[in-house]
Amino acid sequence: MASGVQVLRWEGARFLRMRLVLSTLSGRSLRITGIRGQELEPGLRDFEASFIRLMDKLTNGSRIEINETGTTLYYQPGLLRGGAVEHDCHPHRSIGYYLEALLCLAPFCKSPLKAILKGVTNDQKDPSVDTLKVTALPLMKRFGIDGEDLDLKIVRRGMPPAGGGEIIFSCPVRRFLKPIQLIDSGKIKRIRGVAYSARVSPQMVNRIVDSARSILNKFLPDIYIYTDHMKGANSGKSPGFGLSLVAETTNGTFLSAELVSNPSGQGLPVLPEDLGMNCAKLLLEEIYRGGCVDSVNQSLALLFMALGQQDVSKVQMGPLSPYTIEFLRHLKSFFHVMFKIEIQPKEERKGGEKVLMTCIGVGFSNINKVVT
The missing domain is CATH 3.30.110 (Translation Initiation Factor IF3)
Incomplete structure (x- = not known):
């Protein structure tokens, strides 16, 4: 230190x-x-x-x-330190707000982390636990953070404003991170998703699925959207519904989009048909943006690249979000790491503007990890 x-x-x-x-x-x-x-x-x-x-x-x-x-x-x-941690998240921000930080920190704990987070699982401000499960965890595996210990389980779903959800996040520790070379995202081969609801009619999720498929079936045949209707104690304290979609490519890239209904008593009611169609359009927009990392996980990828061994890492991304740009400035302040940013020539692009991010890792070593 x-x-x-x-x-x-x-x-x-x-x-x-x-x-x-x-x-x-x-x-x-x-x-x-x-x-x-x-x-x-x-x-x-x-x-x-x-x-x-x-x-x-x-x-x-x-x-x-x-x-x-x-x-x-x-x-x-x-x-x-890692180990067992339990935390009641404030309902103003979802569990995803807290979980994003744990994804960055957990691999460098002294012992494997098992975190129980309680609160809002899906809202309109932060990435949902559903999206982080299917996009962030596969990304962590690319850097060598893998194994059965890496898991995210949704025990109870909690919609805003009252929450009542619960998740269990488990993560192994690693002494070093692998450098990576992700420069070709591949072609979209399938789309998966989960339509969820709590304390509303079970028909809501079916209506969401039908409307999303009406858009996505025009582009791809391999589509499967699961339905998750929580009942009783597992449905949290507030009504609501939403949809999380992820497109997987032939090279193992995951691109995501999600939408959640307005919290109970706030804003105009949202029709499940509108939510499903709009979420499908958001996914198509994310696919157009492209890259080997979706916009939700840009900063996580850049952090692990910067902390990797003293070797070159390269990742192709879509347009950098304002948050990601600020994150790069902070990486320079804390770790003195600078990235080479190359904009892909227009004639070589598929979809929107792409940038190739390159850096040499600082060789960060987990001094907390007990050597066995």
Whole structure:
């Protein structure tokens, strides 16, 4: 750990989660000031405080200081411990918000992580647990994070606003990450998905499936969308429904899209037919964007490339999202890693604009892992 390194300083509430994750991995302390200092309700929000508590549970020896107004945060990271962790996620953000951070941190814990997260499983703000299961886990396997210990199980589904869902995420630890070369995404060979509902009529999921297939069947014959209608205690505390779709290519790339109904009592009611069709169109748009990593997992791929062994990694991606661009800036601040970005010539493209991301890994070693 870089204990003697100068404290990194930031201002404002943006990218708080990103900064805490990179601080923990790099061992560099940070101080964030002016957190919503100009707003009527200054300081950290409840969901951010909940995330900080999760970081504290994941580590041993972290030092966290927050001033009385919540506008200044000092974080000195401890060692990632892993093991069994249970956390009640704040309902303002879904479990996916917390799970995305665990995906980044779990491989570098001292012992294999088994995290039980409770709260909202599917909402309109964050990637759902369904999408992360079918896209992020296969991506982690590319970097050598694989085995039966890598698993994500949805025990109960929880829709907003009240939640009530529960998932179990298990992840093995690794001492090093493999460098990767993903420069050809291949052709789409099949589409899979899950239409889910909780505390509404079971017919909702069938209507979603029929409307999504009415679009996708024009492009591909191999389509199967599962239906998941939760009942009783497994259906959470609020009604709702949604659809998560993933397209798999011949080279093992997974491209995803998802839509969720409006929370109970918020906004106009959403017809399942409209949701299914719109989600299918979003998937086709993601396929057009293309690349070997979908837009949801761009930052996860770039992080593992940067932390890999001191060898060249290359990944072709679709257009970089604004979040990904900011993530690249933060990687430079915390790890001094810079990527070579090459835009694919127009005549060589299939679909939208593609960029080839290249870097040499920093040779990050999991010093927490017990050598056996």
